[in-house]
Amino acid sequence: MIEWLRPQYPAPYPLVVVVSGRKPNPSTYIFFGQFNEHPPVVGIGIKEKRHTYRMIKETGDFSVNFVDPPMLRRADAAGLLSGRRHDKSDLFRWEPSSTINSPRIADAPLSLEVVYLEEVKFTDHILILGEVRKAWAREGATPEDFVVSSYSSMGYFSVGKKLERWGFSGGKP
Numbered sequence: 587m588i589e590w591l592r593p594q595y596p597a598p599y600p601l602v603v604v605v606s607g608r609k610p611n612p613s614t615y616i617f618f619g620q621f622n623e624h625p626p627v628v629g630i631g632i633k634e635k636r637h638t639y640r641m642i643k644e645t646g647d648f649s650v651n652f653v654d655p656p657m658l659r660r661a662d663a664a665g666l667l668s669g670r671r672h673d674k675s676d677l678f679r680w681e682p683s684s685t686i687n688s689p690r691i692a693d694a695p696l697s698l699e700v701v702y703l704e705e706v707k708f709t710d711h712i713l714i715l716g717e718v719r720k721a722w723a724r725e726g727a728t729p730e731d732f733v734v735s736s737y738s739s740m741g742y743f744s745v746g747k748k749l750e751r752w753g754f755s756g757g758k759p
């Protein structure tokens with residue numbers, strides 16, 4: 587083993603596009619996770635200067651849209667341009683959400699409608715926690731439809747080969 591000295595780890599996370607505000611302003615996040623089951627609670631790590639952060643605080647909600655390979659180029663662009671200076675509303679096709687005001691991406695393999703709960707400030711990112719009020723899966727979506735990445739120069743990957751089902755060991759190592 588070698589000691590890993592970079593503050594971002596080479597482990598994959600799902601790539602998501604977060605949208606907040608009535609006029610959609612999509613931007614891309616790799617610091618994303620789920621932390622509770624009933625109700626589902628998700629979190630994103632976001633810098634305070636992001637336009638998205640301001641919109642989430644203003645509106646109290648946001649959608650989380652998982653990225654598939656056909657969306658990748660637009661998701662990459664959404665992560666390079668800020669809504670402070672650019673209108674990003676024509677990057678995706680939109681669908682109104684049913685439980686929140688922010689819209690969701692119409693053709694994402696999975697979209698979550700999320701209501702802001704609370705936040706924890708760290709030194710360079712803020713962890714925003716939100717409760718998922720509704721989740722939409724595209725019919726026929728499979729694990730290969732999801733793009734994963736890490737916040738580093740590792741690049742973008744699609745989810746690969748399934749190794750086994752959960753619990754397959756039956757507790758026998």
Ligand SMILES: Cc1cc2nc3c(=O)[nH]c(=O)nc-3n(C[C@H](O)[C@H](O)[C@H](O)COP(=O)(O)O)c2cc1C
Pocket residue numbers: 611612613614615616617618631632633635636637638639661662664665666667668669670711735737
């Ligand atoms: C692949 C990728 C992942 C990103 N992940 C994050 C992240 O986890 N947290 C964050 O604050 N910014 C992240 N960014 C940067 C924002 O997406 C970027 O600054 C964007 O322009 C913010 O847009 P906004 O100002 O309209 O909110 C990422 C960018 C890319 C390309």
